[in-house]
Structures are given as structure tokens and as C-alpha cells.
Amino acid sequence: MSKSVRNFLAIFLLNLINVKVLGFFFYVHPSDKFVSHSRCIASSIYSKKKFPSIVLDANLVTFDLDDTIFPVGPIMDDANKALIHHLNKSLGCSTTEDDLMQTTKLIRTELSKVDKVIRYTELRKRAIRIEIMKYRKQSTVDVNVDDDVVFDCYDIWEKQRQSAGDVHLYPDTISMLKEIKENYPDVVIAAITNGKANPLKMAKIRKYFDYCVSGEDDDVFPLRKPHERIYNVAIERYKELLCETRGIILKNMDEQCWIHVGDDLANDVGASAKCGAHAIWTDLEEEYNQTASKRDANAAQEQAVWSTASKAELENRRMMNEKAKKFITKKVTTLSEVPKAIRMITTSMLSSS
Numbered sequence: 001m002s003k004s005v006r007n008f009l010a011i012f013l014l015n016l017i018n019v020k021v022l023g024f025f026f027y028v029h030p031s032d033k034f035v036s037h038s039r040c041i042a043s044s045i046y047s048k049k050k051f052p053s054i055v056l057d058a059n060l061v062t063f064d065l066d067d068t069i070f071p072v073g074p075i076m077d078d079a080n081k082a083l084i085h086h087l088n089k090s091l092g093c094s095t096t097e098d099d100l101m102q103t104t105k106l107i108r109t110e111l112s113k114v115d116k117v118i119r120y121t122e123l124r125k126r127a128i129r130i131e132i133m134k135y136r137k138q139s140t141v142d143v144n145v146d147d148d149v150v151f152d153c154y155d156i157w158e159k160q161r162q163s164a165g166d167v168h169l170y171p172d173t174i175s176m177l178k179e180i181k182e183n184y185p186d187v188v189i190a191a192i193t194n195g196k197a198n199p200l201k202m203a204k205i206r207k208y209f210d211y212c213v214s215g216e217d218d219d220v221f222p223l224r225k226p227h228e229r230i231y232n233v234a235i236e237r238y239k240e241l242l243c244e245t246r247g248i249i250l251k252n253m254d255e256q257c258w259i260h261v262g263d264d265l266a267n268d269v270g271a272s273a274k275c276g277a278h279a280i281w282t283d284l285e286e287e288y289n290q291t292a293s294k295r296d297a298n299a300a301q302e303q304a305v306w307s308t309a310s311k312a313e314l315e316n317r318r319m320m321n322e323k324a325k326k327f328i329t330k331k332v333t334t335l336s337e338v339p340k341a342i343r344m345i346t347t348s349m350l351s352s353s
Helices: 003-016 072-089 097-113 120-137 147-167 173-183 228-246 265-274 311-327 335-352
Strands: 044-046 052-054 060-063 188-193 211-214 258-262 278-282 328-332
Touching: 060 228, 072 097, 072 120, 072 147, 097 120, 120 147, 173 188, 173 335, 188 228, 211 228, 228 265, 258 265, 258 335, 265 278, 265 311, 265 328, 278 335, 311 328, 328 335
Parallel strands: 060 188, 060 258, 188 211, 258 278, 278 328
Antiparallel strands: 044 052
């Protein structure tokens, strides 16, 4: 009998026979939660009908944030409006959102000419400073701008960005995260983002996430997505978490099931797959209001208003996206499909073990 046939029969029997009968033979000690998947086939749960279903551990599930669990457009709009309101009402600057975005794009363009990369945080602070200085040059106020003034303005922007994340979560984000936790109680869920969003600062979803890695972090910047550095840092933090909370020393990821979920083909699918992840591409239905189609320099739609990327950057992204398509493990069009996609990946790993 072939190996694949034996695996199929094992799965079939485990789903037919009461888990109490098989429990003795397939018992996995609690201290072995993160052992090889070939030794985790007995990790079973009861369905409502009390028939066991196979649960193969998804050890680490990482998520992109913007346009993956919430739409980035409305969130950036809320943050920018909060900043503009403060500039107008508290500082007397007549800056508009369009003024701010044009200044930001200009800074980014000038930096690209000298091949210099700065943090998004610093980019926004520079834009804020320039906008305030424009006003002061037209008034009797000292043209110099104290750092404290700029930092206060930026803090307003960032706080609104975080709170807007809670407000604009996709309708099935929470139920999706909850189902993953229920299916895999020992799973570690983390966020990997180039930007400033942080689920640990969002009241509605913080309980589902164990940590967040940002392209702004000192041990990542400037090597953010699609560079492998940001993913390697995420893996290292996963190992540290296992050691600190469970006393598990993990030398490599060979015996771990790592799944990354994201909307961007180059940054999420291609980049994570090259680092060892099974990549789920969230190419969501129109009502989710993703902005991936507006990141193409040749797209018919106008570029997303919040984006500060140049045409050259967008064209490079388009080419990278095409190359990344071959790394898609599963594609979903709604977030409610993600738990099923994870189950299919883990089951496939069991069948091939």
C-alpha cells in the first residue's frame, strides 16, 4: 500500500471513529505543541456531532494589515483629516489635505533622486514642518518650528490612524481571527507591516495578536517589505516568544507550519514565500475597497489619494507582482475563507508527510 493511500485511510478512520477510542494511541503531550506535523496527526477536536476532525497545527499565522484586515484608504483619510483640523484650528495654518500630500510626494521624489530612504514617520514629520513653515513665512510668527510642535501634530495623526483601524475593520475580520484561534488554540498570530498600523493598539482585535513587526522598527528599517529582513525578524520574534512563554527552543522553522496572509503580491505573497511561508493572497471582492488596482502605474484608475509612491516605483511594483504570482499557495476573495484556506494547507502538509 502506497504512503499516500495509507495517509488517506488514516484521516478517514480518524474522522469516523470516536476520538476517545483513538486517544490513547495518538496522544500528544502538552509540551509537544510545536512538534513536527507528522507527529501531530492526533491533535483532534470534537464537532457538534462529537465526531473528531483532524487539526494539524498552524503554528504561526502572520497578517499584513493595510488592505488585508481593514481598508487603508478610509483610515488614512481619517488620520489626515484629524491632522489638518489641528493644523487649521490650533495652529492657524491654512493647509489642506491636498497640500500635505503634494508636499509629502515632493519630499519622497527628492529623496529617491539621491537614493535615500527614510521612515514613513520621518517623512510625515518633514511634510508637517514644511506646511507649518509655509504659514509662518506669511505671518509675523518666527519661521522656525519647534520639534515639540511637529511631534504633537504627528502624534495626533498616528493616534487617529490606530483608532480608525478599529472603526474600519472589514466586516469579517474579527470572526475570521476568532475562528483561527478556535481551530488552533496554540497558534501564534502576528502582524507584519511596512507602515504604522499596530493591532496591539486596536481595542477590538488586540487580544488576537501576539506581536507586531513594522518596517519602522530599528531591527528592520530600512529593509522593509519586500526585503526578506522584515520576515526574518518576524521569525526571530516568534522563536523568542516560544522560548519565553513555553520554554521551547526552536532552532529552525523546518517543522513549523507558517502561513502569511496579505493583499500585496510582491510584498506579501512573493516575499513571505521566499522566506518559507505558505502564502494566502487576499484578492478581495470589490466591496472590501482594496487599493491594489490603484498601485499600478498603467492602471485606468487614478492612484490612491493617500499614496506617495512615484510612477517609477509603481511600475517596479507591477513587475514584481507578476513574478510573485507563482508563489500563491491559496487565493481568497473574502476574509471568511481564510480559516478554510489554512485548514487546506495544514491538511495538505499532513497528506504529504
